Amino acid sequence: MRMVIEDAVREAGNDPIFAVAAKADKRIEEVGRDKVINSTIGALMDDDGNLVTFDSVYDVYKNLPDDQISNYAGIPGIAPFREKVVDACFRDKKPEAYIEAVATPGGTGAVRHAVANYTNPGDKILIPDWHWAPYQTIAQENRRSHTTFPLFNEKGAFNMEAYEKAILDLLKEQGRVLTILNTPAHNPTGYSLTVPEWKEIIDFFTKTAKEHPEWRIILLVDIAYIDFAGPDARDFMPLLSGLPENVLPLFAFSASKGYTMYGLRNGAIICAAPTQEIADEFAASCSFSNRGTWSNGSRGAMQALADIWSDEDKLNRSLDEQKENYELLRARADAFLEAADEVGLDLATYSDGFFISIPCDNAKELADKLMEEDLYTVALKKGLRFAPCAVSEEKCRRAPALIKKALDELK
Ligand SMILES: Cc1ncc(COP(=O)(O)O)c(C=O)c1O
Structure with a gap:
């Protein structure tokens, strides 16, 4: 029996990205953070895998009077x-x-x-x-x-x-x-x-x-x-x-x-x-x-x-913090792009930002195979998504060779 209207019947289950992220976390517990590349997360993380939060924002937010936070x-x-x-x-x-x-x-x-x-x-x-x-x-x-x-x-x-x-x-x-x-x-x-x-x-x-x-x-x-x-x-x-x-x-x-x-x-x-x-x-x-x-x-x-x-002053502090983190992300992305070029891994055109994609028809298979190498990515319909926002520069440099090898093995 159904209670929701026909139009609102939805598939149950967890978001697939969160499911892969949970596997990555489990693996980190087993073998340690250094060995695992968890590039599933869509947020900026520091090199130790912690969420980056801007002091320039939270110093302002946490100093607001309670009523300014609480009110409508x-x-x-x-x-x-x-x-x-x-x-x-x-x-x-x-x-x-x-x-x-x-x-x-x-x-x-x-x-x-x-x-x-x-x-x-x-x-x-x-x-x-x-x-x-x-x-x-x-x-x-x-x-x-x-x-x-x-x-x-x-x-x-x-x-x-x-x-x-x-x-x-x-x-x-x-x-x-x-x-x-x-x-x-x-x-x-x-x-x-x-x-x-x-x-x-x-x-x-x-x-x-x-x-x-x-x-x-x-x-x-x-x-x-x-x-x-x-x-x-x-x-x-x-x-x-x-x-x-x-x-x-x-x-x-x-x-x-x-x-x-x-x-x-x-x-x-x-x-x-x-x-x-x-x-x-x-x-x-x-x-x-x-x-x-x-x-x-x-x-x-x-x-x-x-x-x-x-x-x-608050603005300059905030813009400086954005810039510093933009540069961190840029360095990680550049490391990935250089390494991809060295091993001949084809990428969708990347300019900037949190994600880099590898076009392929078998992203799910590829993502599953990469998990065996402790590299966790997101499988999309049109390819594989790697997230330099979430992993260190060293890991960004390491990932393309692993992806290229897995892709070649699946051919
Ligand atoms: C492409 C794109 N648009 C919009 C958003 C909106 O995010 P939020 O609702 O957190 O501002 C996101 C967040 O992941 C995004 O990736």
Whole structure:
């Protein structure tokens, strides 16, 4: 007998990533941390396997008066957060547009609101073939579905041709499209769209939107990893200025990685709207969605981020800590890339970020085989995900040879 509605019947069981991570932990207990490469975790870990937490964030958070942590944040989020999160998102690269922010529990909440408010029930959202799996979950949970386009062309760059086709197909079918681009430092490949690629995308949106004023193009830029993507990471942002009225850029801002606030659930959905009217409509719809889902977010986390961005010393300390950890991650990724090159291991194009992917058809088999070598990875549909965010530089240098050997043995 079933009690849930047909639509809500779900498979039971643990998340497969957590299941592999548990195996890695067990193995570490048996043979010691040095011998095991646990690259399953999607958070920045130090070389001893402990979660990195920023002092510049927690010194502020833990010194907040209790009532500032405890109180409700108001439905759209506290006013200082809504103002300062815009600076945290764009820094000195703010587009010329009508900008509004509504607090959400992490970037996940922003994705949810974009799906719920900018697509019709039954619509398909557009995501690349390599993607963060929860986009599918969020679409499904909200009674939508998804379709994909190949992220890369044969040169390993953004597949503009396939992207244009997919957008046009959906516009013809639905009259509107919500496209999610997770850039810079895409999960799971580490790809960042280049500025010329951005220009091409924006030109295409502009042309299409002008030819069809009845269509709606909504672009959600998921910037979850932006603060680990180097000093040029925001160069594309000003390009999203002066767009036609029927193109709406949205940003999913997350404080999980850039401020190590993972479990505090802090983020925002931000619009860079072409008109004030569209920005006001955005704020009203997303605030209503807050009330109708989680009501409001974590007040202390919002206050801490607002305080950091309101005080020069606090901000400099925070940006220094981000930079220091970006460099740690960069050194690990470079070690992996160099070693991959030496052994001839092919990778999906990596620019920056927490993850590197190895394209293959048999990722599950490969991941199982690598566990015999005490290397724990995540098997995806399109390949294997390695997480330099979670392992030391020495282990990043060691891993490619193990992966190449296992791949060759499986051939
Ligand atoms: C691609 C991508 N987008 C968004 C998120 C959102 O994370 P959060 O909801 O913790 O901000 C994540 C987190 O893993 C992610 O990998």
